[in-house]
Amino acid sequence: MTHTDRRSFLVQTGGLLAAAALVPSSAAAHVFRAGAAVGIGVIGTGRQGRNILSELGKLEAARIVAVCDTDDLRLRGGQRRASDSKAYSSASDLIADPGVEAVFIATPTHRHRAMVEEAVAAGKHVYCEAPIAHTVEDSRAIARAAAGSSKVVQFGYEGRANPVYSLARSFAVSGTLRELVSLHAQHHEKSSWRSPANDAAREKELNWKLDPEVSLGLEGETGAVQLDVHEWFINKSPVRVSGHGSIRLHNDGRKMPDTVHLRLEYADGLVATYESSLANSYGGRYEILHGADATMKLAWSHGWMFKEADAPTQGWEVYANRQQFHNDEGITLIADATKLASQGKLKEGVGLPYSSTYYAVEAFLKSVLEGAKVVTDPGDAHRSTVVGIAAHEAVSTGKAIDITDAMMAL
């Protein structure tokens, strides 16, 4: 047996067995029962709404029957993805459509509450983007509506449906990181976050993220979703947040910072930091968990684990894929590794075959059609949203904000 053959053999036998014990989830597309389909309406056909329509278009179990937006141009963009669907300019009209069984809400954050409550009251399944609200009161009301619904209500905290993240979390909860040292996350994007419009009213509507009256800013809009990953992995919330924001590039009259930094403290002394900027794209979006034995870096389509030299080695690591990052070598976290290893295709499994949004949408349909457990819990969604709201208050006021039990309670 040649060296290559032996290595291949080991990957397919020893490696397979080791991986089998550690890989609980699959990155492959779920196969729904033939003919099973849900009538879907999508409210909000801006960037995220169109993204959702794209992912729904990959699923035969998703029958898009209606799209809705108050903006004609965006509505047409949505219809391009779902040409046979009805077009509504009123969310209430879409919700009232008897052909709509499930409603996706991808509108500005501050408009979520009324739509979620109306859709739940109408007996529809609901998928609502995250953060779920811009005030604690609205967030609580939405979470309560979800908890009281007999239908599926899922929130857009996508990390919880992501196969790479599920795999990484299984390592984290089994103690692979050992004591947590610190947490970090970043969102870097070179963008003004400003949408063009040819009239003032439309410009105000489209640019709600830059409106201090309704927007949670970078720290809430991007931060809540990423900090939810930390929350999910370590199963606890920060108790205090402080932050700072400034305008580093987009000095166009806006009041919202284009760059923010957060420091989040946990009751046991653990600290998380977060940086979000629209002035620089380096590094993109990722979350990091530093432990005494290993560090995990999660970047939505990819994940890596960096082991400390004195950390115990597990058998499967010998055959794992690795990537070099300057002086550090990362073990790639591969979803569906069992199947790939059996086929000698582990290297092809680096990176998810679908987008993170796809897995979130697919999980929602599995809950609706097959009764699968909903991947986001209303209480967790509320708590992660509250963290975003508190972070925004910290950046806006320059004061440290205590995240109290009263704020977190449903």
Add this chain to the structure above:
Amino acid sequence: MPERFATHAMGTRFEVILDDVPGARAIAEAAFDILREQHQRLSFFESGSHLSRVNREAPAGPVPVDAELFDLLEQCESLRLETRGAFDIATGATKVGGPPPGPGPRYELDRARGTIRFAQPGVLLDLGGVAKGYALDLIREEFAQLDVSRALVHGGTSSGLAISSPPELDAWRIRVGDTPPLTIRLRDAAFAVSATNSQPGAAGLGHLIDPETGGPVTSDRIAVIVATSALEADAWATALALRGRSSLADLDGRRPTLHAAVLEDRAWRASRDPGPFDLAALSTRSPAAGGTLDATPSLTGHGASLS
């Protein structure tokens, strides 16, 4: 003075040139959003793209695609038939060392179910030949809605579109090649440039694969198309670079509204109606024997507008 904005997408650098007015950055970013969105949907190499999913699953059976991708695939099949197979998105296998598919239908589209399935083994879809043009057409629609009165957008200088003209000029000037150069006067139209090169390894070599043989095209050509649709310009530029000037008459017959020019044997030849092409260049033969083909047009402004 115009403002220039740039981003990387679809494996190249896109540039948007706009009047220096408040909100110009937001307008450029609206274009970039479209480019990034389409890159994520149509990339041959990104495992999470819609196209990659079709390539993985359509050999085994029908794969659902959204209406937008369905329409695009339908249009690409029409263009394949129209170009007599010279433009063919089903030859992606040649990009990874495989053979092209055999003759016959490439894929079956089921509009009622919104699905695609491959009609024969060896089919692998690669939209690299039209993705830029498709995105540019969407950008033109977006800019029209935003009342953008003047703009030039190009991807790697090989596909582009012009809205109106630079201040105090009748058109944007696009120069293609240098042996000899051809100048296009572009106004409210799209352009595409495609090149082949017979000298593998040479700088600026073309990368076209002949869909019939699966091998690289072995002659030196540059083809330029000016059209209303950037997608059609992309597709026909590919076809013309493959087939050469002998197919100009065919193009004239099938698509008389397209303007085409081909550089072959160091001489430009144009379609029946040269339209926006500089006639002087069309009658000029290169004084130099040989020389490197340069498929990359340089965008040249006149006065202070674009330099």
